[in-house]
Amino acid sequence: MEDLKSQLAQVIRGYHQKGWSPATSTNYSFRLPTNSNVIVVSKSGIDKSLFSENDFMEVDMQGNALAAYEGIRPSAETLIHCKLYQLFPEMMCIVHSHSVYSVLQSMKNQTSVELSGYEVLKGFEGIKTHETTVQVPIFDNTQDMPAFANVLEEDKVRLTVPAFIMRQHGTYAWGKNLFEAKRHLETAEYLFEVDWKFSEKSV
Amino acid sequence: MEDLKSQLAQVIRGYHQKGWSPATSTNYSFRLPTNSNVIVVSKSGIDKSLFSENDFMEVDMQGNALAAYEGIRPSAETLIHCKLYQLFPEMMCIVHSHSVYSVLQSMKNQTSVELSGYEVLKGFEGIKTHETTVQVPIFDNTQDMPAFANVLEEDKVRLTVPAFIMRQHGTYAWGKNLFEAKRHLETAEYLFEVDWKFSEKSV
Amino acid sequence: MEDLKSQLAQVIRGYHQKGWSPATSTNYSFRLPTNSNVIVVSKSGIDKSLFSENDFMEVDMQGNALAAYEGIRPSAETLIHCKLYQLFPEMMCIVHSHSVYSVLQSMKNQTSVELSGYEVLKGFEGIKTHETTVQVPIFDNTQDMPAFANVLEEDKVRLTVPAFIMRQHGTYAWGKNLFEAKRHLETAEYLFEVDWKFSEKSV
Amino acid sequence: MEDLKSQLAQVIRGYHQKGWSPATSTNYSFRLPTNSNVIVVSKSGIDKSLFSENDFMEVDMQGNALAAYEGIRPSAETLIHCKLYQLFPEMMCIVHSHSVYSVLQSMKNQTSVELSGYEVLKGFEGIKTHETTVQVPIFDNTQDMPAFANVLEEDKVRLTVPAFIMRQHGTYAWGKNLFEAKRHLETAEYLFEVDWKFSEKSV
Numbered sequence: 001m002e003d004l005k006s007q008l009a010q011v012i013r014g015y016h017q018k019g020w021s022p023a024t025s026t027n028y029s030f031r032l033p034t035n036s037n038v039i040v041v042s043k044s045g046i047d048k049s050l051f052s053e054n055d056f057m058e059v060d061m062q063g064n065a066l067a068a069y070e071g072i073r074p075s076a077e078t079l080i081h082c083k084l085y086q087l088f089p090e091m092m093c094i095v096h097s098h099s100v101y102s103v104l105q106s107m108k109n110q111t112s113v114e115l116s117g118y119e120v121l122k123g124f125e126g127i128k129t130h131e132t133t134v135q136v137p138i139f140d141n142t143q144d145m146p147a148f149a150n151v152l153e154e155d156k157v158r159l160t161v162p163a164f165i166m167r168q169h170g171t172y173a174w175g176k177n178l179f180e181a182k183r184h185l186e187t188a189e190y191l192f193e194v195d196w197k198f199s200e201k202s203v
Numbered sequence: 204m205e206d207l208k209s210q211l212a213q214v215i216r217g218y219h220q221k222g223w224s225p226a227t228s229t230n231y232s233f234r235l236p237t238n239s240n241v242i243v244v245s246k247s248g249i250d251k252s253l254f255s256e257n258d259f260m261e262v263d264m265q266g267n268a269l270a271a272y273e274g275i276r277p278s279a280e281t282l283i284h285c286k287l288y289q290l291f292p293e294m295m296c297i298v299h300s301h302s303v304y305s306v307l308q309s310m311k312n313q314t315s316v317e318l319s320g321y322e323v324l325k326g327f328e329g330i331k332t333h334e335t336t337v338q339v340p341i342f343d344n345t346q347d348m349p350a351f352a353n354v355l356e357e358d359k360v361r362l363t364v365p366a367f368i369m370r371q372h373g374t375y376a377w378g379k380n381l382f383e384a385k386r387h388l389e390t391a392e393y394l395f396e397v398d399w400k401f402s403e404k405s406v
Numbered sequence: 407m408e409d410l411k412s413q414l415a416q417v418i419r420g421y422h423q424k425g426w427s428p429a430t431s432t433n434y435s436f437r438l439p440t441n442s443n444v445i446v447v448s449k450s451g452i453d454k455s456l457f458s459e460n461d462f463m464e465v466d467m468q469g470n471a472l473a474a475y476e477g478i479r480p481s482a483e484t485l486i487h488c489k490l491y492q493l494f495p496e497m498m499c500i501v502h503s504h505s506v507y508s509v510l511q512s513m514k515n516q517t518s519v520e521l522s523g524y525e526v527l528k529g530f531e532g533i534k535t536h537e538t539t540v541q542v543p544i545f546d547n548t549q550d551m552p553a554f555a556n557v558l559e560e561d562k563v564r565l566t567v568p569a570f571i572m573r574q575h576g577t578y579a580w581g582k583n584l585f586e587a588k589r590h591l592e593t594a595e596y597l598f599e600v601d602w603k604f605s606e607k608s609v
Numbered sequence: 610m611e612d613l614k615s616q617l618a619q620v621i622r623g624y625h626q627k628g629w630s631p632a633t634s635t636n637y638s639f640r641l642p643t644n645s646n647v648i649v650v651s652k653s654g655i656d657k658s659l660f661s662e663n664d665f666m667e668v669d670m671q672g673n674a675l676a677a678y679e680g681i682r683p684s685a686e687t688l689i690h691c692k693l694y695q696l697f698p699e700m701m702c703i704v705h706s707h708s709v710y711s712v713l714q715s716m717k718n719q720t721s722v723e724l725s726g727y728e729v730l731k732g733f734e735g736i737k738t739h740e741t742t743v744q745v746p747i748f749d750n751t752q753d754m755p756a757f758a759n760v761l762e763e764d765k766v767r768l769t770v771p772a773f774i775m776r777q778h779g780t781y782a783w784g785k786n787l788f789e790a791k792r793h794l795e796t797a798e799y800l801f802e803v804d805w806k807f808s809e810k811s812v
Contacts, residue, residue, distance in 0.1 A: 014455070022393040023326050023386035047382060049217070098323055103397050104404070119547055119575035120504055123429050129549045130574060141322055143332045168333060169322035179453060183429035190428040194509050200404055201510070201606055225799040226732050226792035250788060252623070301729055306803050307810070344728055346738045371739060372728035403810055420658070525750055525778035526707055529632050535752045536777060585656060589632035596631040600712050607713070607809055 004030055005040065005053035008178055011095070016048040020097035020189070023047060026170065027075035030093040030178060031085060037061050041081060044073040061085065076145070083149035084174055087156050091174045093181040098170035101192040105138070106167040108199075112137045112158070113165065115191045123187030124161045125180060134161050136188060141169045163188040207233055208243065208256035211381055214298070219251040223300035223392070226250060229373065230278035233296040233381060234288060240264050242284060247276040264288065279348070286352035287377055290359055294377045296384040301373035304395040308341070309370040311402075315340045315361070316368065318394045326390030327364045328383060337364050339391060344372040366391040410436055411446065411459035414584055417501070422454040426503035426595070429453060432576065433481035436499040436584060437491060443467050445487060450479040467491065482551070489555035490580055493562055497580045499587040504576035507598040511544070512573040514605075518543045518564070519571065521597045529593030530567045531586060540567050542594060547575045569594040613639055614649065614662035617787055620704070625657040629706035629798070632656060635779065636684035639702040639787060640694060646670050648690060653682040670694065685754070692758035693783055696765055700783045702790040707779035710801040714747070715776040717808075721746045721767070722774065724800045732796030733770045734789060743770050745797060750778045772797040 008028055015021050026048060029041040039059050046055045057069040063078040065071075075081075081094050105113045112135040115121060119130045127134070137158040142148050148166075152159075162184045163173040171188055175181035211231055218224050229251060232244040242262050249258045260272040266281040268274070278284075284297050308316045315338040318324060322333045330337070340361040345351050351369075355362075365387045366376040374391055378384035414434055421427050432454060435447040445465050452461045463475040469484040471477070481487075487500050511519045518541040521527060525536045533540070543564040548554050554572075558565075568590045569579040577594055581587035617637055624630050635657060638650040648668050655664045666678040672687040674680070690703050714722045721744040724730060728739045736743070746767040751757050757775075761768075771793045772782040780797055784790035 019393070022323060023389040025323055025326060047385070098393070100393070100397050100400065103321070104401055107401050108404075117547075117574050118509070119572070120428060120431055123431060130547050131549075141320075141333050143334075166322070168320050182453065186429040190425070190504070190506070194506050196404075197506065198510055198513050201514075201602075222799070225729060226795040228729055228732060250791070301799070303799070303803050303806065306727070307807055310807050311810075344726075344739055346740075369728070371726050399810075523750075523777050524712070525775070526631060526634055529634060536750050537752075588656065592632040596628070596707070596709070600709050603709065604713055604716050607717075607805075 001032060001034075001040070002053065004033075004178065005056050008093075009051050009053045009055070011178065011182055012042070012048055012051040015095075015097060016051070018099075020099045020170075021048040022098060025098050026096045027077050027081070028095055029078075029081045032058075033092070036085075036089075036092065038066065039063075039078075039081060039085065041074050041078050044075050076143075079145040079149050080152070080172065083152050084172070087152060087159075088162075088174065090176055091162070091181075092176055093178045094172060094174045095178075095181045095185045096170060096172050097185060097189060099189050099192070101189065101196050102165050102171040103168055104196050105192050106165045106169070110138065113192060113195065115195060118191055118194070120187055120190055123183050123190075124163075125175070125184070127161075136161060136163055136165060136192075138165045138167055141166045161188075204235060204237075204243070205256065207236075207381065208259050211296075212254050212256045212258070214381065214385055215245070215251055215254040218298075218300060219254070221302075223302045223373075224251040225301060228301050229299045230280050230284070231298050232281075232284045235261075236295070239288075239292075239295065241269065242266075242281075242288065244277050244281050244284060247278050279346075282348040282352050283355070283375065286355050287375070290356065290362075291365075291377065293379055294365070294384075295379055296381045297375060297377045298381075298384045298388045299373060299375050300388060300392060302392050302395070304392065304399050305368050305374040306371055307399050308395050309368045309372070313341065316395060316398065318398060321394055321397070323390055323393055326386050326393075327366075328378070328387070330364075339364060339366055339368060339395075341368045341370055344369045364391075407438060407440075407446070408459065410439075410584065411462050414499075415457050415459045415461070417584065417588055418448070418454055418457040421501075421503060422457070424505075426505045426576075427454040428504060431504050432502045433483050433487070434501050435484075435487045438464075439498070442491075442495075442498065444472065445469075445484075445491065447480050447484050447487060450481050482549075485551035485555050486558070486578065489558050490578070493559060493565075494568075494580065496582055497568070497587075498582055499584045500578060500580045501584075501587045501591045502576060502578050503591060503595060505595050505598065507595065507602050508571050508577040509574055510602050511598050512571045512575070516544065519598060519601065521601060524597055524600070526593055526596055529589050529596075530569075531581070531590070533567075542567060542569055542571060542598075544571045544573055547572045567594075610641060610643075610649070611662065613642075613787065614665050617702075618660050618662045618664070620787065620791055621651070621657055621660040624704075624706060625660070627708075629708045629779075630657040631707060634707050635705045636686050636690070637704050638687075638690045641667075642701070645694075645698075645701065647675065648672075648687075648694065650683050650687050650690060653684050685752075688754035688758050689761070689781065692761050693781070696761060696768075697771075697783065699785055700771070700790075701785055702787045703781060703783045704787075704790045704794045705779060705781050706794060706798060708798050708801070710798065710805050711774050711780040712777055713805050714801050715774045715778070719747065722801060722804065724804060727800055727803070729796055729799055732792050732799075733772075734784070734793070736770075745770060745772055745774060745801075747774045747776055750775045770797075 032038040058066040116133040173185035235241040261269040319336040376388035433448045438444040464472040522539040579591035641647040667675040725742040782794035
């Protein structure tokens with residue numbers, strides 16, 4: 001577990017450097033390989049440029065802090081992590097970004113980002129060819145996390161790739177391990193950027 | 204204090220790398236935790252890519268060098284720091300950038316940057332929801348620092364978030380400590396970039 | 407050979423940082439200086455931010471894994487490397503990117519990128535003056551590697567500079583050694599970016 | 610001298626990382642503090658990501674290699690350095706970039722970049738206020754270095770700030786030492802970027 005904490009912390013600091021997690025924003029988690037009912041999640045309010053393996057805490061599948069962490073506040077969005085792990089039981093890691101291009105995509109008048117014909121689409125698990133079209137859903141942002149968890153549950157059918165955007169907020173992506181979750185997030189962010197820059201041109 | 208100098212110096216070098224403080228530009232300060240009438244401010248003319256804990260000096264609340272630093276020139280904009288500390292007595296740290304997007308925002312025909320509906324707005328202390336609209340004021344640039352200090356005092360009511368832009372110059376942000384000041388600056392800069400890029404699209 | 411592996415691995419990690427090889431995408435190779443029928447190629451599915459000298463394998467000129475590497479999957483695009491080495495027998499190294507600007511260039515309605523008058527064109531071997539015009543060909547992307555290898559062979563005459571684009575995919579570049587291959591890729595990518603940004607302006 | 614080589618080499622590697630010196634392009638020099646008739650200039654053809662203190666050579670004020678460096682090729686543009694040192698005898702260091710924004714600026718139909726009202730203009734030696742307008746001249750690119758040296762001499766009056774652009778090529782900047790030359794280049798590049806991005810908006 002210490003290794004996983006350390007690896008994810010390094011990924012987080014790297015994402016801060018890319019501009020994906022300004023200041024204290026964004027949150028991350030993984031489930032214990034030895035007990036997938038325990039979620040190791042980033043603590044609230046940590047500067048992501050300095051995030052270390054000591055900045056995680058453990059919660060249960062309802063988002064309650066485990067005894068050893070009583071009184072410490074998990075990320076406000078922990079319930080999103082809990083719901084995603086419930087909806088996709090094989091998933092073991094969730095990553096998040098506030099990237100500029102995911103926010104820009106979500107400010108267009110659209111309910112999903114349509115991505116078509118890109119080689120990098122193969123970065124999403126299960127996609128074997130660029131000759132495909134993917135819809136990354138955009139959900140409205142909210143501060144009401146239980147309500148948002150319900151939206152995810154009700155709209156699970158729209159989650160055809162392991163990523164979605166919260167409007168004017170950012171991207172969530174997940175995978176069977178950190179390696180896969182990271183690949184899914186980088187795939188999504190790359191495609192959001194290319195697609196945005198191309199659409200600027202073709203205006 | 205040595206720790207604070209070293210931490211702020213590291214932040215400054217990082218901001219140079221982001222392109223927020225080209226060459227010797229921008230300035231930074233904090234007040235002594237043990238004596239808030241002493242301001243530790245960046246010396247004038249230091250290359251920000253090499254800024255170290257030795258590149259600070261101490262001034263009083265009127266911007267005069269303390270005895271130990273006699274003859275050394277503080278940043279030309281030290282009076283801005285002094286005035287902000289007077290106006291907001293709880294604030295202990297001030298950071299600054301010459302970011303491209305703050306300058307671009309200030310070249311639009313507007314007296315403030317309106318930011319609405321972004322999750323990252325919660326990076327400003329006291330904001331708890333994205334469902335809000337914030338005005339970051341833009342003040343005209345000047346080389347007359349006493350005059351600018353007066354503008355800040357007269358227009359204090361416009362400083363509803365802990366940041367403002369000087370036109371064709373850059374952003375000032377502040378906080379109760381380095382951590383908070385840094386969060387406010389990164390929040391502002393991120394939002395200026397997203398908002399600028401979106402407005403390009405929608406032209 | 408260990409040195410070459412280590413140098414190329416460092417280049418790959420650097421390209422990941424530039425955003426040229428998101429997640430596990432892109433592939434790279436060099437031929438053994440002591441036996442140019444052996445191709446040392448990147449293994450499939452490695453996160454490029456962590457690519458190390460241990461993430462290479464050896465294949466023959468038909469792309470079959472050598473005995474010591476039986477059962478390990480080379481990059482899916484190994485056949486492209488094999489064909490390029492056949493077509494250009496003096497070439498000893500091939501590099502690849504999925505850069506945003508190569509993809510954007512390929513989404514314009516064009517079969518090559520025309521680059522004219524740039525000083526940096528001299529980065530392509532054999533070009534001695536900016537007063538020239540170069541066409542970097544764009545080939546349609548495909549998952550059928552034998553078919554693509556045939557396209558390269560049939561259209562060899564279009565490969566007047568040591569680089570081409572696969573549509574919505576990225577850039578391949580090659581050289582007589584890593585140093586030259588790297589120079590050719592960086593030259594191409596720089597020019598794609600400048601040319602794209604200029605064409606946005608002149609719309 | 611070894612210190613100066615080492616400092617300039619570090620600056621060069623940093624500029625490569627910013628994208629200002631793709632592959633082997635760009636060149637740099639300083640004059641010996643102990644003998645200003647000796648120019649220490651970057652050797653030709655070195656990958657700028659790996660440039661070290663060993664990659665310099667010495668030439669005289671006519672650009673001829675000193676005896677110890679016979680047979681080694683200095684940068685092709687050494688004559689530009691020689692001419693600038695002749696025209697501005699107090700200058701001791703010259704830096705260069707192939708930045709994207711300097712090239713973009715030079716592709717507009719203009720013979721200089723007009724920069725007005727920016728705080729960062731104060732980065733140019735002698736400018737004390739943002740309330741000024743500066744013209745950075747653009748000269749046509751050429752491979753004929755003696756001819757270009759003549760252009761510089763004839764148009765010296767246009768060099769009102771310590772920087773110029775070669776069209777579709779890049780920026781030269783200089784100063785009384787490395788610190789000042791670096792400040793001038795970073796000042797120019799920052800302003801080229803802001804000005805370009807603003808002009809895109811206002812189309």
